[in-house]
Amino acid sequence: MTSRVLASLLTAATITACTPAPPERQFLDDALSALGGRGRVEAVRTLTIEGEGVNYNLGQDLQPEAATQTFAITDYRRVIDVANSRQRVEQTRTPRFAYFQGPQPQRQVQALDGAVAFNVNAQGQAARLGALSERDRHHDFYHHPLTLLRAALHPQAAVANVRAVGTARQADITTPAGPVLTLSIDAAGVPLSISSKAYHPNLGDVIVTTQFGTMQDVGGLRLPARFTGKVDEFTTWEITATRQAADEDVGDLAAPATLAAAPAPPAPTVTAEPIGPGLWFMAGQSHHSVLVEFSDHLMLIEAPQSEARTLAVIARAKETVPNKPLTQLVISHHHFDHTAGLRAAIAEGMRVITHAGNREWVERMANRPHTLQPDTLAKNASHLAVEAVEGEREIRDAAMAMTLFHVAGNPHSDTMLMAYFPRHRVLVEVDAYSPGGAYHPYAPNLLENIAKRTLAVDRIVPLHGGIVPFADLVTAASAPAQR
Numbered sequence: 001m002t003s004r005v006l007a008s009l010l011t012a013a014t015i016t017a018c019t020p021a022p023p024e025r026q027f028l029d030d031a032l033s034a035l036g037g038r039g040r041v042e043a044v045r046t047l048t049i050e051g052e053g054v055n056y057n058l059g060q061d062l063q064p065e066a067a068t069q070t071f072a073i074t075d076y077r078r079v080i081d082v083a084n085s086r087q088r089v090e091q092t093r094t095p096r097f098a099y100f101q102g103p104q105p106q107r108q109v110q111a112l113d114g115a116v117a118f119n120v121n122a123q124g125q126a127a128r129l130g131a132l133s134e135r136d137r138h139h140d141f142y143h144h145p146l147t148l149l150r151a152a153l154h155p156q157a158a159v160a161n162v163r164a165v166g167t168a169r170q171a172d173i174t175t176p177a178g179p180v181l182t183l184s185i186d187a188a189g190v191p192l193s194i195s196s197k198a199y200h201p202n203l204g205d206v207i208v209t210t211q212f213g214t215m216q217d218v219g220g221l222r223l224p225a226r227f228t229g230k231v232d233e234f235t236t237w238e239i240t241a242t243r244q245a246a247d248e249d250v251g252d253l254a255a256p257a258t259l260a261a262a263p264a265p266p267a268p269t270v271t272a273e274p275i276g277p278g279l280w281f282m283a284g285q286s287h288h289s290v291l292v293e294f295s296d297h298l299m300l301i302e303a304p305q306s307e308a309r310t311l312a313v314i315a316r317a318k319e320t321v322p323n324k325p326l327t328q329l330v331i332s333h334h335h336f337d338h339t340a341g342l343r344a345a346i347a348e349g350m351r352v353i354t355h356a357g358n359r360e361w362v363e364r365m366a367n368r369p370h371t372l373q374p375d376t377l378a379k380n381a382s383h384l385a386v387e388a389v390e391g392e393r394e395i396r397d398a399a400m401a402m403t404l405f406h407v408a409g410n411p412h413s414d415t416m417l418m419a420y421f422p423r424h425r426v427l428v429e430v431d432a433y434s435p436g437g438a439y440h441p442y443a444p445n446l447l448e449n450i451a452k453r454t455l456a457v458d459r460i461v462p463l464h465g466g467i468v469p470f471a472d473l474v475t476a477a478s479a480p481a482q483r
């Protein structure tokens with residue numbers, strides 16, 4: 001609404017007392033009133049929410065769309081210093097599934113001071129988040145009706161685009177600090193949800209939403225006690241408050257004065273270590289790939305970690321074998337950390353080979369919009385070709401022989417492939433066994449899969465950790481700590 005329209009409406013209001021308020025004003029008034037009134041919302045200094053709930057395992061579950069693996073959340077405590085835009089969330093996260101880091105509970109501390117986001121580790125050391133995560137957490141601060149409406153009352157805030165969506169009303173609120181959030185309220189003004197746009201390296205443009213339920217009295221306010229977090233249609237967390245309080249002393253939530261900006265991720269380093277004829281270990285940092293040379297083309301196993309890493313691996317592959325086209329990409333499994341370079345490989349024109357259970361998901365990832373931060377594929381649209389493998393697939397020519405096998409029944413992923421090279425007596429696998437780790441919950445299943453196929457394996461080439469003799473896998477699979 002322009003200021004002229006607003007001015008004429010205000011003039012009209014002085015003439016006719018029953019002229020309705022402009023929709024933006026009405027929206028804000030209704031939302032404030034449902035929360036306990038403008039006066040109480042303006043006066044509140046702090047909010048404490050204690051509770052328990054669940055975190056889901058988006059992008060790391062057994063199947064691409066599954067939500068079967070959860071972490072129990074206990075001792076949850078979110079404290080908000082409303083006036084200073086500071087927040088601290090502490091929680092204990094305990095896996096309810098065979099987690100690669102082990103079954104023990106993990107304490108997490110996630111904090112925000114203005115636009116500065118940081119985590120605090122078990123030793124009490126604070127570390128600032130990278131730019132993308134920092135922005136997400138800054139948005140997250142406003143995913144509560146109290147913080148958002150408080151921001152909406154600021155003279156530099158704007159409320160716009162009031163519209164009806166079914167029986168709900170929505171408006172876009174631009175906070176003085178920058179983030180734009182969409183608030184949904186019901187006919188009485190009770191908050192239903194808050195959402196905002198975010199960029200996810202795998203999913204591209206996403207809508208992050210927090211839904212609210214079970215309103216309760218909290219020191220003169222009416223606030224939600226049920227929170228459900230979503231990324232697009234995927235539920236990512238749920239919290240139910242067991243105790244809430246307004247205006248308690250929450251301590252000093254300021255970021256440590258010495259907190260430096262998070263360093264940019266290190267430039268990818270990629271080695272090309274020969275494993276045997278026509279086979280190279282494209283290692284470096286935490287996530288590796290393997291380059292395979294056929295008579296007339298090259299294949300890459302895995303496009304992990306980030307677009308930057310995958311582009312560096314592709315460049316190194318072309319340097320390593322300059323005269324053959326790189327035309328195929330094998331994806332071991334769908335997990336986000338192992339497919340963050342999928343779109344970059346598709347943009348390179350590579351054909352994707354993956355387990356049949358990942359086919360639809362690969363197609364979805366290739367077609368999702370990435371407009372907020374256009375990646376290589378968004379800038380270079382490319383035709384997608386996917387080959388699905390069910391139980392096994394032999395790929396062989398005069399120069400190379402390999403077979404892809406489904407790693408059946410593995411508790412890490414239902415849709416995982418391993419690659420066997422019979423002439424090299426080498427098995428390439430990922431996550432089923434990561435040498436150097438303390439805990440190997442999936443190694444017994446990997447060993448079963450190797451035995452079932454009677455594969456003759458001398459060396460394991462893992463895409464985390466270094467190449468090891470087969471005996472190391474046998475030891476890991478039989479160690480009492482692995483379960």
Ligand SMILES: [Zn+2]
Nearest residue numbers: 333335412431
């Ligand atoms: Zn994984």
